[in-house]
Amino acid sequence: MIGKIKSVSAAVLLVVFISTGCSVKEAVKTEITRPAVKNIILFIGDGMGTAQVYAAMSVSKNPLVIESFPYTGFSKTWSANNYVTDSGAGGTAIACGVKTKNGMIGTTPDSAAVTSITEIAHKNGLATGILSTSHITHATPASFVAHNSGRSNYEDIANDFLNGTVDVFIGGGEDYFRNREDNKDLTVNLKEMGYDVVYNLEDLKNSGSAKLAGLLAKKDLPKASEGRSGMLAEMTRKAIETLSRDEDGFFLMVEGSMIDWGGHARNFDYIVSEVIDMDEAVGVAREFAEKNGETLIVITADHETGGMYLSGGNISRKTATAGFNEKGDHTGIMVPIFSYGPGAEKFSGIHDNTFFMSQFLELLGVEK
Numbered sequence: 142m143i144g145k146i147k148s149v150s151a152a153v154l155l156v157v158f159i160s161t162g163c164s165v166k167e168a169v170k171t172e173i174t175r176p177a178v179k180n181i182i183l184f185i186g187d188g189m190g191t192a193q194v195y196a197a198m199s200v201s202k203n204p205l206v207i208e209s210f211p212y213t214g215f216s217k218t219w220s221a222n223n224y225v226t227d228s229g230a231g232g233t234a235i236a237c238g239v240k241t242k243n244g245m246i247g248t249t250p251d252s253a254a255v256t257s258i259t260e261i262a263h264k265n266g267l268a269t270g271i272l273s274t275s276h277i278t279h280a281t282p283a284s285f286v287a288h289n290s291g292r293s294n295y296e297d298i299a300n301d302f303l304n305g306t307v308d309v310f311i312g313g314g315e316d317y318f319r320n321r322e323d324n325k326d327l328t329v330n331l332k333e334m335g336y337d338v339v340y341n342l343e344d345l346k347n348s349g350s351a352k353l354a355g356l357l358a359k360k361d362l363p364k365a366s367e368g369r370s371g372m373l374a375e376m377t378r379k380a381i382e383t384l385s386r387d388e389d390g391f392f393l394m395v396e397g398s399m400i401d402w403g404g405h406a407r408n409f410d411y412i413v414s415e416v417i418d419m420d421e422a423v424g425v426a427r428e429f430a431e432k433n434g435e436t437l438i439v440i441t442a443d444h445e446t447g448g449m450y451l452s453g454g455n456i457s458r459k460t461a462t463a464g465f466n467e468k469g470d471h472t473g474i475m476v477p478i479f480s481y482g483p484g485a486e487k488f489s490g491i492h493d494n495t496f497f498m499s500q501f502l503e504l505l506g507v508e509k
């Protein structure tokens with residue numbers, strides 16, 4: 142008898158017939174193999190609309206890596222209580238697949254905790270990582286780890302890193318871990334949990350630990366234009382090197398946080414330097430993915446910032462001029478998606494920002 146072929150999410154069922162001598166034995170072997178996507182690297186350019194990307198493409202000396210991605214799409218960014226989202230609700234939609242109110246992190250609008258892709262990946266044996274150029278407890282990275290109805294409760298959010306679901310986290314935010322109102326030093330707990338806690342890029346690069354906490358600034362890292370240039374690429378390289386040692390695969394989120402801050406500042410140079418800097422990190426990821434063959438890279442944004450528009454420019458001289466809305470506020474327009482690797486075609490078209498999480502789970506073949 143051949144067993145009924147059940148479809149088990151993305152698993153593959155292999156039916157093998159073995160014949161021996163004059164009697165024919167039928168054996169059913171069910172071999173569950175991993176689906177084509179073993180690793181996912183998600184880039185979030187905070188506040189990165191199409192104008193921000195095209196501005197960087199227009200002035201960059203070299204073509205952006207982003208521009209070479211084969212699939213493009215759009216994401217709708219509205220939050221549960223506002224047409225225009227903030228980074229808390231935007232991050233939560235991407236990380237947890239749930240629309241929440243502006244200001245909330247990893248919860249429903251009623252403040253109930255919702256599971257993030259990081260937590261599910263961790264539960265299923267994948268290695269996990271979160272990188273940010275802001276402090277690691279800031280809204281976007283926090284959405285992948287923490288559950289808090291207030292995005293500014295940074296010290297509470299730092300506590301949530303002690304749940305151990307993130308193997309590698311690198312960004313700023315040392316103060317929220319060990320210069321706290323409650324006088325606790327969370328780095329003591331992290332070390333007990335097996336993390337190598339490092340405070341500079343050199344120590345980070347030299348660490349051989351599978352669990353890494355890189356707190357590379359008291360609060361936020363510097364701007365790309367003020368000494369940070371290339372650091373996100375190095376952080377990405379280290380995270381991939383560390384996480385890819387896990388045979389079960391990995392999920393990594395990399396945030397270019399300050400594209401948003403450039404938009405709030407209505408500052409063209411700030412924005413393009415941050416987009417170009419994130420693109421360098423995308424290049425590191427793409428280099429790995431090309432060799433690896435089982436890695437999906439998705440680049441998107443949580444929302445657009447500044448209502449940025451390009452009013453003119455010169456292609457051969459690589460210049461562009463931009464305008465912004467009055468206060469450099471977030472806007473409600475759709476944001477771009479760029480994807481590369483196995484499963485990348487799933488991200489073309491127009492999607493809601495809650496789509497990422499369910500699609501990631503399907504491609505990885507893991508369940509909630």
Ligand code: MG
Pocket residue numbers: 187228275279280281282396398401
């Ligand atoms: Mg952010």
Ligand code: ZN
Pocket residue numbers: 188228401402405446471
């Ligand atoms: Zn913002």
